[in-house]
Amino acid sequence: MVVVIIIIILLFAIFSIVIKHNHNKAEQMRIEATKKAEEEEIMKIAIETQKIEELKKEKQEEENATGIIYLTFDDGPTSDSTPQILDILKDRNIKATFFVLHYDENHEQFIKREKNEGHTIALHGYSHKYSEVYPSADTCLENFRKIKEQVYQTTGIESKIIRFPGGSSNIVSKKYCEGVMTELVTRVVDEGYRYFDWNVDSDDAGHAKTSQDIYNNVTSGIKPERNNVVLMHDFAGNHKTIEALNDIINWGLEQGYVFRRITEETPMVTHGVNN
Structure with missing residues (x-):
């Protein structure tokens, strides 16, 4: 017991x-x-x-500042141009805006790098083929929704900044749908997007053939006391823009400009609509 x-x-x-x-x-x-x-x-x-x-x-x-310069790059990412442009921007501590197209898994690394290095990832479209983009306002909006979803899956960012293929002033869309741009510029804003055209054209996808052409086009187009949105491209093999970029940055800083990335708070810079 x-x-x-x-x-x-x-x-x-x-x-x-x-x-x-x-x-x-x-x-x-x-x-x-x-x-x-x-x-x-x-x-x-x-x-x-x-x-x-x-x-x-x-x-x-x-x-x-004398004014603001927004460097923007369309049609990437590509495996040669995009990383070289990112290298220059990183070295100069400059933030820019990339209007991206559909990319495969091999190019996701560049989208992630754009995010990690503080740039704005904006939307140019899942496709840039006008025949696929502009048959109707709905097809264009779906084109933006698809690239928006892809960017979100890659980065977790829900981008609302867009640039129409060809810009809002394009007339090629008239070939596929009369009046589609007039409808679109209202609908995209109603859906929460902010669309940007440009007021400085490097012409690197057009008549500019050399880095000096790019430099001259950009520096002559930039104006004081305004938001200068510069159109450039990071499509494959765009060596002339890559070669001109450092000199453009040097010129801007020497002239008293500041460089910024586009955000949702940036006032929209847009063209007049022609269709």
């Missing part, structure tokens, strides 16, 4: 110790969880404060 009582007492003591240990462990976990949540909140506040300070600094720079 005495042995049984002793065993019961021992079991009770062990049980008490276990209960106390579990309670202490649970309390320690609660304290650690609270501490972690507090640290995360402090970090979040610090990041937000840093962002606010950076925005204030950028705003001050813009107010003191």
